Amino acid sequence: MASYTVTHEKAECLYEIYERKPELKHQTHYCPGCGHGIALKLLARAIDEAGIRDRTIMVSPVGCSVFLYYYFDVGNVQVSHGRAPAVGTGLSRSLPESIVISYQGDGDLAAIGTAEILHAANRGESMMVVFVNNGIYGMTGGQMAPTTPLGKKSTTTPFGRNEWTDGPPVRMSEILNALDAPVFIERVGLGDNKQIMQAGKAFRRALDIQVKRQGFSFLEVLSPCPTIWKLDPVDAQRFIREDMAKTFPIGNLRDRTKDALSRPAPKPAPPIAELPRILELTDDTPEEPVATPSKPLDLRLRIAGFGGQGVLMLGEVLAEAGLEAGYNVSWLPSYGPEMRSGTSNCHVRICSDPVDSPLVSNPSVLIAMNEPSLRKFLPSVEPGGMVIYNGETEPPEDCRRPDVRFITAHFTALADSLGSSKATNIVMLGALLEAEDLIEEKYVASALRGKVKSQRWLNIDFAAIERGREIACPV
Amino acid sequence: MKAQLTKGNEAIVKAAVLAGARAYYGYPITPASEIAEAAALYFPQAGGVFLQAESEVGAVNMLYGAASAGVRCMSASSGPGISLMQEGLSYLAGAELPCVVADIMRGGPGLGNINPEQGDYNQLVKGGGHGNYKTLVLAPSSAQEMADLTAWAFDLADEFRNPVAVLADGYVGQMMEPVRFADPIPVAPPPDWAVTGTAESRKNLITSLFLLADEAERHVRHLESKYKEAERKYTRAECWRTDDAEIVLVGYGIVGRILKAAVELGRSRGMALGLLRPITLYPFPTVQVREVGKRVKAVVVVELSTGQLVDDVRLALNGSVPIELYSRVGGNVPSAEEVLGFIQRTFMQSREEALIHG
Numbered sequence: 001m002a003s004y005t006v007t008h009e010k011a012e013c014l015y016e017i018y019e020r021k022p023e024l025k026h027q028t029h030y031c032p033g034c035g036h037g038i039a040l041k042l043l044a045r046a047i048d049e050a051g052i053r054d055r056t057i058m059v060s061p062v063g064c065s066v067f068l069y070y071y072f073d074v075g076n077v078q079v080s081h082g083r084a085p086a087v088g089t090g091l092s093r094s095l096p097e098s099i100v101i102s103y104q105g106d107g108d109l110a111a112i113g114t115a116e117i118l119h120a121a122n123r124g125e126s127m128m129v130v131f132v133n134n135g136i137y138g139m140t141g142g143q144m145a146p147t148t149p150l151g152k153k154s155t156t157t158p159f160g161r162n163e164w165t166d167g168p169p170v171r172m173s174e175i176l177n178a179l180d181a182p183v184f185i186e187r188v189g190l191g192d193n194k195q196i197m198q199a200g201k202a203f204r205r206a207l208d209i210q211v212k213r214q215g216f217s218f219l220e221v222l223s224p225c226p227t228i229w230k231l232d233p234v235d236a237q238r239f240i241r242e243d244m245a246k247t248f249p250i251g252n253l254r255d256r257t258k259d260a261l262s263r264p265a266p267k268p269a270p271p272i273a274e275l276p277r278i279l280e281l282t283d284d285t286p287e288e289p290v291a292t293p294s295k296p297l298d299l300r301l302r303i304a305g306f307g308g309q310g311v312l313m314l315g316e317v318l319a320e321a322g323l324e325a326g327y328n329v330s331w332l333p334s335y336g337p338e339m340r341s342g343t344s345n346c347h348v349r350i351c352s353d354p355v356d357s358p359l360v361s362n363p364s365v366l367i368a369m370n371e372p373s374l375r376k377f378l379p380s381v382e383p384g385g386m387v388i389y390n391g392e393t394e395p396p397e398d399c400r401r402p403d404v405r406f407i408t409a410h411f412t413a414l415a416d417s418l419g420s421s422k423a424t425n426i427v428m429l430g431a432l433l434e435a436e437d438l439i440e441e442k443y444v445a446s447a448l449r450g451k452v453k454s455q456r457w458l459n460i461d462f463a464a465i466e467r468g469r470e471i472a473c474p475v
Numbered sequence: 476m477k478a479q480l481t482k483g484n485e486a487i488v489k490a491a492v493l494a495g496a497r498a499y500y501g502y503p504i505t506p507a508s509e510i511a512e513a514a515a516l517y518f519p520q521a522g523g524v525f526l527q528a529e530s531e532v533g534a535v536n537m538l539y540g541a542a543s544a545g546v547r548c549m550s551a552s553s554g555p556g557i558s559l560m561q562e563g564l565s566y567l568a569g570a571e572l573p574c575v576v577a578d579i580m581r582g583g584p585g586l587g588n589i590n591p592e593q594g595d596y597n598q599l600v601k602g603g604g605h606g607n608y609k610t611l612v613l614a615p616s617s618a619q620e621m622a623d624l625t626a627w628a629f630d631l632a633d634e635f636r637n638p639v640a641v642l643a644d645g646y647v648g649q650m651m652e653p654v655r656f657a658d659p660i661p662v663a664p665p666p667d668w669a670v671t672g673t674a675e676s677r678k679n680l681i682t683s684l685f686l687l688a689d690e691a692e693r694h695v696r697h698l699e700s701k702y703k704e705a706e707r708k709y710t711r712a713e714c715w716r717t718d719d720a721e722i723v724l725v726g727y728g729i730v731g732r733i734l735k736a737a738v739e740l741g742r743s744r745g746m747a748l749g750l751l752r753p754i755t756l757y758p759f760p761t762v763q764v765r766e767v768g769k770r771v772k773a774v775v776v777v778e779l780s781t782g783q784l785v786d787d788v789r790l791a792l793n794g795s796v797p798i799e800l801y802s803r804v805g806g807n808v809p810s811a812e813e814v815l816g817f818i819q820r821t822f823m824q825s826r827e828e829a830l831i832h833g
């Protein structure tokens with residue numbers, strides 16, 4: 001057959017000798033009449049013509065085409081079943097100059113790998129995908145593929161593919177055509193010489209999109225599998241033309257090469273010295289020598305309240321202030337469902353010695369921003385400890401402990417009078433600073449400045465600290 | 476750089492960028508999502524890639540691609556996502572590709588919950604995917620170690636051409652502590668085995684497929700020899716007050732921190748306690764455990780799982796010392812008091828004189 005002569009010319013980007021089996025130096029491992037052999041040669045010719053052999057990276061799948069790397073003298077990456085588009089993504093994102101081609105069968109792409117192909121296409125990844133649709137699982141010996149035509153027998157559809165139990169065949173080109181990003185989608189056949197010539201052109205077009213860096217190109221190839229279909233090569237080609245093409249209409253579904261823009265070159269990477277700034281590891285404050293703590297401290301603090309009351313923020317300010325004052329600190333939040341249920345709490349430790357456990361199970365100080373928090377954590381406060389409680393009235397009878405010092409006030413009302421109930425946490429902070437000789441106020445002020453960017457809020461917060469101090473101040 | 480109050484999860488990302496990582500692929504999951512969020516912020520600014528994948532299956536295979544290209548790359552997830560990545564980790568190990576994956580453990584099995592747990596020990600330390608391979612596993616217990624061990628993970632991954640996991644729990648991921656970051660290192664040129672779409676790398680092949688029995692055995696033996704080398708060179712554990720300890724507590728991650736408090740508390744009450752905190756989980760610090768085991772009367776393993784770490788301790792001690800397990804799960808994290816209570820119940824009643832000083 002004339003067309004076979006054409007496709008047998010050896011392309012540059014194919015190896016001279018295939019090293020897979022010493023005795024089969026010039027033969028692929030494909031069965032006689034297999035479409036993979038033709039597709040491989042069409043692809044090789046397209047690579048040659050584009051002159052991109054050195055830049056090409058072939059991603060070979062699991063399936064009959066698993067051994068592409070024995071044939072293609074290009075960069076080769078062999079991957080797991082169905083995941084080639086994800087691997088191709090990882091390659092092409094980091095190697096914008098390369099040409100990434102994934103080559104996959106119908107089990108690989110249209111069954112196990114549907115998520116990967118769909119999303120790579122939808123992201124418009126810079127890669128060409130060759131989708132060899134032979135309507136069957138070749139490599140594993142003839143099981144049903146997602147593309148097996150209705151009624152067709154396979155080893156796992158011994159009575160023929162049944163629309164009701166197996167579903168109708170999946171048309172990948174049409175599915176991908178529902179997405180916005182792909183630049184090129186075409187289905188070709190290898191059913192006769194004319195179809196093969198058409199296919200050759202489509203390979204070049206799909207590859208050209210990669211050369212121009214326009215985005216994602218997808219080429220579905222209806223491909224004969226004479227061995228599993230149990231047909232001779234000629235009948236297998238006829239099956240492509242007359243049966244497969246009925247389910248999978250041949251033709252171009254999309255070609256946006258005229259309008260598609262080339263991807264902009266990635267921005268050059270910043271100099272290494274810029275990284276600390278990018279990572280927000282440098283701050284503008286003048287570098288001061290780390291303070292030496294003025295006194296030994298072992299503060300184990302639990303702060304609890306409703307979400308939105310600034311529980312976590314108060315903890316952060318204290319931890320930051322402790323750090324600036326030269327102490328060892330840790331801050332551990334409650335997270336997840338606890339937060340969603342509307343309550344929030346955190347553990348803070350500020351100590352002279354290294355923090356062993358960041359968990360505070362027996363706090364020396366409890367800041368309870370509401371009654372449920374008081375109820376929950378009061379029993380855990382260590383004897384001789386302190387509770388700062390935000391309540392309209394004294395704690396209920398069953399929430400008292402004679403061995404614990406209480407500072408109770410309606411901190412929310414106090415904050416309100418300063419301009420915002422959101423400053424409740426900071427009024428309580430003021431009370432804490434007054435009640436316990438902890439950290440010098442300058443460190444607290446500096447920590448607040450780091451957290452609160454608006455001057456208006458800072459003013460409220462500083463007033464809040466003062467107000468809190470007055471509350472805790474023994475008259 | 477001066478110490479900065481940093482969340483464990485963010486420390487991972489910053490340390491990764493400073494260590495030259497330039498590709499992040501991940502899928503959101505609590506309690507690891509801050510890692511993806513920080514990566515989305517920093518990787519592109521550092522000239523790297525960030526992509527939110529369609530799934531963890533997608534993400535781990537994107538790592539396969541990035542690693543094939545010779546780029547330092549990483550992902551992060553939690554139990555359910557790590558389960559999905561196991562296929563990919565097996566392929567990465569099989570194809571000898573380096574990458575770093577952080578697992579911020581949550582409760583399981585199934586959807587479990589998002590509380591801190593340590594139930595992923597077996598799935599990472601023992602392999603998890605198919606075939607004869609290992610994932611190197613590091614277990615940070617502080618925000619500082621989240622940074623330091625992540626940086627080390629990239630070095631180990633490159634040295635052994637193998638995935639390395641940073642195995643932490645929800646607490647270590649969520650908590651903030653001061654972190655002193657290392658200076659940034661420049662991105663190294665791609666290794667000579669990488670496939671980079673250039674004439675020089677054209678002959679390179681990344682594959683985990685070895686069809687012939689002899690070829691496959693040679694490959695698996697080669698992997699095995701790498702793991703043996705890692706076992707010889709890189710076991711790490713923190714030993715705290717073990718020299719004169721009669722009972723040594725063993726735990727990793729957040730548990731290691733709690734146990735340190737338990738040791739101090741116990742000592743203040745006259746109990747001769749010490750702590751051994753494994754930092755490498757694979758390779759397991761067998762040597763260190765054995766060394767400590769020679770001197771003590773008993774070992775107490777504390778873990779947030781139903782007895783996974785304890786198996787490795789048992790293997791290391793091989794019956795030479797009595798071992799007790801204290802386990803909490805579901806998000807219940809024991810306090811130091813609670814651990815001491817267990818020790819007291821277990822040992823003190825029968826062996827009071829032997830174990831309490833003075």
Ligand SMILES: Cc1ncc(C[n+]2csc(CCOP(=O)(O)OP(=O)(O)O)c2C)c(N)n1
Pocket residue numbers: 062063064065081104105106107108109132134136137138139140145
């Ligand atoms: C996770 C996984 N499941 C199953 C397999 C077995 N397997 C190998 S190839 C294949 C199907 C191949 O069919 P297709 O993609 O259509 O390619 P063809 O062989 O027909 O070219 C299967 C199921 C595998 N390698 N990995």
Ligand code: SF4
Pocket residue numbers: 029030031033034035036064134138139224225226227228
């Ligand atoms: S089994 Fe089918 S697809 Fe596989 S090589 Fe043979 S003819 Fe080709």
